[in-house]
Amino acid sequence: MAGITWFRRNLRITDNAAFQLRFTMAGVFFFDQQWTGDWLGIARCGEHRRNFLQKSLHDLEENLRALDVPFHSITAEPEVELPRLCRQLNVDEVHTQALPAYAERQQATRVRQALMAIGVRLIEHDDYTLFPTTLVAEAHPTSFTSFSKFRKKLTPYLDQIIVAENSPSLHLQSLTNQQAAVINEYQDITPPDPRAVMNFIGGETFAQQHLVQYCESALFHYKETRNELIGQDYSSKLSPWLNLGCISPRQVLAAVKQAERIGGANASTEWLIVELMWRDFFQFCALERGHELFGGSANRLVEPNSSLSLEKDKDFTRWQHGATGHPFLDANMRELAATGFMSNRGRQNVASALIHDLGCDWRLGAVWFEQQLIDYDPASNYGNWQYIAGIHANSRGGSWFNLDKQAALYDSEQQYQALWLTKS
Numbered sequence: 001m002a003g004i005t006w007f008r009r010n011l012r013i014t015d016n017a018a019f020q021l022r023f024t025m026a027g028v029f030f031f032d033q034q035w036t037g038d039w040l041g042i043a044r045c046g047e048h049r050r051n052f053l054q055k056s057l058h059d060l061e062e063n064l065r066a067l068d069v070p071f072h073s074i075t076a077e078p079e080v081e082l083p084r085l086c087r088q089l090n091v092d093e094v095h096t097q098a099l100p101a102y103a104e105r106q107q108a109t110r111v112r113q114a115l116m117a118i119g120v121r122l123i124e125h126d127d128y129t130l131f132p133t134t135l136v137a138e139a140h141p142t143s144f145t146s147f148s149k150f151r152k153k154l155t156p157y158l159d160q161i162i163v164a165e166n167s168p169s170l171h172l173q174s175l176t177n178q179q180a181a182v183i184n185e186y187q188d189i190t191p192p193d194p195r196a197v198m199n200f201i202g203g204e205t206f207a208q209q210h211l212v213q214y215c216e217s218a219l220f221h222y223k224e225t226r227n228e229l230i231g232q233d234y235s236s237k238l239s240p241w242l243n244l245g246c247i248s249p250r251q252v253l254a255a256v257k258q259a260e261r262i263g264g265a266n267a268s269t270e271w272l273i274v275e276l277m278w279r280d281f282f283q284f285c286a287l288e289r290g291h292e293l294f295g296g297s298a299n300r301l302v303e304p305n306s307s308l309s310l311e312k313d314k315d316f317t318r319w320q321h322g323a324t325g326h327p328f329l330d331a332n333m334r335e336l337a338a339t340g341f342m343s344n345r346g347r348q349n350v351a352s353a354l355i356h357d358l359g360c361d362w363r364l365g366a367v368w369f370e371q372q373l374i375d376y377d378p379a380s381n382y383g384n385w386q387y388i389a390g391i392h393a394n395s396r397g398g399s400w401f402n403l404d405k406q407a408a409l410y411d412s413e414q415q416y417q418a419l420w421l422t423k424s
């Protein structure tokens with residue numbers, strides 16, 4: 001049967017169940033509401049993520065062109081434009097990726113109905129997470145309330161995760177000629193700020209290059225460095241590529257396993273896999289909780305699901321712009337604004353400060369992160385914010401960090417604060 005691949009958070013041609021040469025006649029991506037809309041008066045997608053997305057789409061288009069598959073990027077809602085494209089190309093099927101978050105599932109339902117009306121089938125493939133949904137439903141049939149329980153139940157299944165057959169395995173080897181040519185083409189691109197942790201360039205080609213490079217060395221000290229704040233190697237920096245699907249979590253797992261076979265497993269290689277499981281945990285929480293992912297409040301003054309007003313929150317504005325007067329907090333917020341990235345340590349601290357010190361509603365912070373983060377993902381972002389606010393999955397009822405102590409512990413020489421509080 002002839003079909004279209006509707007690319008969502010799977011912007012790659014390898015290990016992608018929704019893209020198969022035997023059925024894909026054309027590929028399409030939609031700049032829909034999640035890219036063009038706003039929420040609480042804040043545009044949902046900022047400059048850094050938009051640039052990263054555009055590079056990712058360009059790379060995908062080039063890779064598809066090499067396979068003679070035409071690709072369209074369309075600014076519209078898919079339920080409006082996909083039926084028209086299907087008629088134009090005379091196809092019977094649309095293949096896409098199943099996504100766990102509420103708005104994305106609602107969107108798939110609308111698309112399914114619009115396609116059904118013209119006799120076209122929507123087929124969703126389940127590969128955004130490491131563990132397939134059916135496996136998780138079997139291994140963990142109860143509610144997702146604790147990460148440690150999730151980890152315990154799913155760890156025995158890690159050995160069953162294999163990269164799809166259509167995927168070239170990720171050998172830790174030098175680049176192919178095609179990859180090297182693409183990387184050359186982009187080598188003059190500089191990061192948005194010279195202080196950025198690294199130059200994030202969107203696309204499958206760069207994702208694979210970065211994964212290979214990371215697994216060759218820095219992976220082996222991940223557990224010791226993961227709470228650091230400066231530089232490329234303290235953590236994997238894979239999140240932007242993972243969340244647009246330039247690389248799949250299964251490909252990351254396969255590369256880590258391969259690195260373990262070559263260099264030996266250690267606490268760091270094992271911990272990176274635990275972090276991939278955190279990612280899955282938040283995805284399955286989102287799948288289970290639907291619109292509750294955006295509700296609730298840790299702040300007693302704000303009723304759950306109340307409509308929020310930005311004007312009331314002067315503290316929020318100062319927080320947003322890194323102008324609270326607390327150097328550790330401000331440094332992190334300025335890094336985010338300048339580069340679209342912030343370390344996990346930084347994210348935990350600035351989220352805790354907004355909720356528990358400044359008393360603002362967590363959703364304001366989460367929406368700001370949605371706009372700013374180059375690696376924004378609905379389940380990971382809103383799930384982590386809810387975790388810190390104590391709304392879901394946090395047995396301590398929330399996470400509060402003492403900013404002064406955290407700064408003394410993780411930035412004892414104030415190098416990080418100096419880096420971001422001094423004008424570049």
Ligand SMILES: Cc1cc2nc3c(=O)[nH]c(=O)nc-3n(C[C@H](O)[C@H](O)[C@H](O)COP(=O)(O)OP(=O)(O)OC[C@H]3O[C@@H](n4cnc5c(N)ncnc54)[C@H](O)[C@@H]3O)c2cc1C
Nearest residue numbers: 235236237238239275276279344347348376377380381384
């Ligand atoms: C308030 C807040 C908001 C966040 N928003 C996002 C978001 O929108 N998108 C996002 O990918 N992560 C988010 N995180 C989680 C985490 O901060 C980032 O995944 C991590 O900093 C990305 O850097 P890395 O790739 O170097 O991670 P590494 O430390 O190298 O971890 C490897 C991978 O594991 C996954 N991972 C690690 N920690 C987490 C976590 N706590 N939750 C979910 N996945 C995790 C990521 O996919 C990451 O790429 C958020 C955390 C907080 C506290």
